[in-house]
Amino acid sequence: MRKLLPSLFQRDRGEQLPPEDRIIGVSRQAMSDDRYVAIAEEGMRRHMKPDEFDPAVWDRFSGRLHHAAIDATGESGWPELAETLGAAPDRVRMFYLATAPDLFGPICERLQAAGLVTEQSRVVLEKPIGHDLYSARCINERVGAVFSEHQIFRIDHYVGKETVQNLMALRFANALFQPLWNSTSIDHVQITVAETIGVESRGGYYDHSGALRDMVQNHLLQLLCLVAMEPPLHLDKDSVRDEKLKVLRALKPIGRDEVPACTVRGQYRAGAVDGAAVRGYLEESGIAADSDTETFVALKVELQNWRWTGVPFYLRTGKRLQQKASEIVIQFKPVPYSIFPPTSGELAANRLVLRLQPDEAVRLHLMAKEPGPGGMRLREVPLNLSFAETFKHPVSDAYVRLLGDVVRGDPTLFMRRDEVEAAWVWTESILEAWQTRGEPPKPYIAGTWGPSTAIAMIERDGRTWHEDV
Ligand code: BG6
Numbered sequence: 001m002r003k004l005l006p007s008l009f010q011r012d013r014g015e016q017l018p019p020e021d022r023i024i025g026v027s028r029q030a031m032s033d034d035r036y037v038a039i040a041e042e043g044m045r046r047h048m049k050p051d052e053f054d055p056a057v058w059d060r061f062s063g064r065l066h067h068a069a070i071d072a073t074g075e076s077g078w079p080e081l082a083e084t085l086g087a088a089p090d091r092v093r094m095f096y097l098a099t100a101p102d103l104f105g106p107i108c109e110r111l112q113a114a115g116l117v118t119e120q121s122r123v124v125l126e127k128p129i130g131h132d133l134y135s136a137r138c139i140n141e142r143v144g145a146v147f148s149e150h151q152i153f154r155i156d157h158y159v160g161k162e163t164v165q166n167l168m169a170l171r172f173a174n175a176l177f178q179p180l181w182n183s184t185s186i187d188h189v190q191i192t193v194a195e196t197i198g199v200e201s202r203g204g205y206y207d208h209s210g211a212l213r214d215m216v217q218n219h220l221l222q223l224l225c226l227v228a229m230e231p232p233l234h235l236d237k238d239s240v241r242d243e244k245l246k247v248l249r250a251l252k253p254i255g256r257d258e259v260p261a262c263t264v265r266g267q268y269r270a271g272a273v274d275g276a277a278v279r280g281y282l283e284e285s286g287i288a289a290d291s292d293t294e295t296f297v298a299l300k301v302e303l304q305n306w307r308w309t310g311v312p313f314y315l316r317t318g319k320r321l322q323q324k325a326s327e328i329v330i331q332f333k334p335v336p337y338s339i340f341p342p343t344s345g346e347l348a349a350n351r352l353v354l355r356l357q358p359d360e361a362v363r364l365h366l367m368a369k370e371p372g373p374g375g376m377r378l379r380e381v382p383l384n385l386s387f388a389e390t391f392k393h394p395v396s397d398a399y400v401r402l403l404g405d406v407v408r409g410d411p412t413l414f415m416r417r418d419e420v421e422a423a424w425v426w427t428e429s430i431l432e433a434w435q436t437r438g439e440p441p442k443p444y445i446a447g448t449w450g451p452s453t454a455i456a457m458i459e460r461d462g463r464t465w466h467e468d469v
Contacts, residue, residue: 001043003157004096006052007399009044013057016404017064024066024084026077036067072099073106078114089118094406096124100205101135105142112146122406124153127218128209129415132431133424140417153406154415158219159226160398160405162387163356167226167328168235170354170362177352180332182307187349189313190329190466191223193356194321196273198446199295203286210293212265215317217427218415221248223328223356224313228303237412241419248422250305253429256436263430264442264454266296268320271446278320278446294441295319298454299430300461314458316465320446326356329466340376348380353466360387360395 011017025036041062045053068084070077085093095111097104104125111117123143130136143152158164171177180186193215199206206214225244232239254262269280281287281295296318303309334349351365363382370377387395405413415423442451449455449465458465 001040002047003397003399004098004403005040005044006048007397007403009048009057009061010052010396010400011404012061012064013054021064022066023064024068024081026068026070026081028069028071030069031067033066037062037065040065072103072110078110082114082116085116090120092407092409093118093121094124094403095121096126098126101125101128101130101139104129104139108143108146117146121147122151122153122409123147124155124406126155128213129154129420130424131208131213133421133428136420136424140421144417149417150409150411152414152417153411154417154420155402156218156222156415157398157402158356159222159413160402161356162395162398163354163360163362164223164226165401166362167223167354172231183309183311185332186311187331187333188311188461188463189224189227189331190327191220191227191313191315192329192465193220193223193317193326194323194449195317195319196321196324198268198278198320199281199284199287201285203284206295207287207291207293211295211297211317211319212427212430216297216299216315217423220315220317221251221423221426222415224301224315227328227330228308228313230307235412237410237416240412241416245416245419245422246305247303248419248426250303250308251426252302252304253426254299254301254433255429256433259430259433259437261457261460262300263434264296264298264451264457265294265434265439266298266318266444266451266454267291267293267441268295268318268446269443271320271448273320273322273447280446281320292440296321296441296444296450296454298450298457300457312461314463314465316450316454318444318450322447322449324358327466328354328356330354331463331466340378344376344378347378351466353382361385 005023008017008023025040041058066084068077068081070081093116095107095116097107099107108117108123111121111123125139125143130139171181222244225247228247229243230246232243267281270283271278271280281293282289282291287293296316298314298316301313301315303311303313330352332350332352335347338347340347347367348365350367353361353363353365355361355363362385365380365382367378368381370379402413405411442453444451455465
């Protein structure tokens with residue numbers, strides 16, 4: 001209701017869905033198509049902006065919606081689904097599994113048994129792909145026994161975000177940054193994905209997951225890959241994913257001894273976000289009263305390769321933080337020597353900020369002379385590329401792009417099996433180190449920037465988190 005149907009609706013509005021396309025919602029509960037359409041309408045109206053919900057398009061779109069009741073691990077419902085879909089081996093079928101990961105294998109096997117898998121079928125798997133390396137491998141095996149790798153689309157919606165795509169354009173369509181994009185010129189990189197929401201209604205899932213599995217293993221590592229990867233040969237599926245894989249393999253494991261200096265785990269307590277009082281994590285529904293699941297992570301990450309050795313990547317993400325803001329900050333090194341007298345003011349090193357959301361923008365912070373006759377007064381000023389001002393049309397949701405890619409059969413922006421597994425190998429090193437140390441997460445007040453130890457972690461290195469977040 002929040003992402004998938006609105007994205008398909010947007011495609012329909014853009015006249016990009018052929019008239020015969022159908023969307024079949026599947027759940028355990030039996031319901032008529034009319035009931036499903038009513039639920040979809042209510043949910044979509046709630047989540048879409050009023051000007052996006054075009055009633056004329058809804059008339060057409062609602063005619064595409066159907067519902068089927070199925071038992072994912074049992075027998076019931078599958079023959080009826082097969083009948084509804086009919087034999088159409090040449091038509092593209094996208095099976096989108098927004099389910100718990102342990103159902104991915106069983107559902108694919110049922111799809112095959114019901115004769116629903118054809119060469120034109122694709123399956124979409126939502127993250128998390130498993131809970132650890134072992135479960136991810138088991139899922140990949142079972143799904144891979146039914147679908148070929150080119151039919152499997154492991155979705156990470158961060159990669160589909162416009163500004164994340166723009167990182168590729170910025171890096172590889174401009175010569176300007178190319179000679180500077182390495183440890184000679186870059187001091188460090190920061191990647192922040194801050195949320196103001198709490199766990200909402202997903203306590204049952206989240207409490208078994210935590211921020212490292214929910215956000216770092218996938219979204220933040222994908223962002224890191226796009227910043228750090230070598231130029232791919234072409235913009236095709238294997239060239240791009242091969243380069244990302246090399247970055248994942250270059251991640252330096254964080255073991256037991258590195259945990260205190262390189263990781264911070266936090267958990268929110270009651271506080272106030274955007275002026276409204278909110279409860280603490282342990283009071284949320286579906287959360288164990290003594291849970292030690294982290295809702296905040298900060299990490300100092302190193303890459304062991306030629307380009308990046310010696311350049312720390314500081315990552316942080318958390319729920320119930322002060323602002324919703326996702327940013328990548330490339331902090332360049334200072335000038336080697338200042339020719340300016342102390343009265344000119346302090347020289348700040350250049351910084352490139354990619355604002356992923358909200359207010360999508362690219363900002364390059366430079367030093368400039370303040371106008372005026374009073375001598376050489378220097379000030380840091382941003383060169384600001386605001387997407388809203390420059391491109392004049394709203395940034396569409398990542399799912400609009402990604403669902404289109406699935407239909408077209410282009411997996412470039414989706415995780416390949418080896419990528420997911422490499423990301424788990426590294427993530428597991430941290431999970432294991434945390435487990436052996438057995439330290440509870442540090443509490444932080446909702447509406448702040450997380451535990452003070454996250455600030456201390458970066459300040460120990462003589463650096464600070466980027467402050468205009
Ligand atoms: C999801 C996580 O993958 O991403 C959620 O499971 C998180 O916990 C969400 O809230 C954030 O996505 P976005 O696009 O709102 O930044």
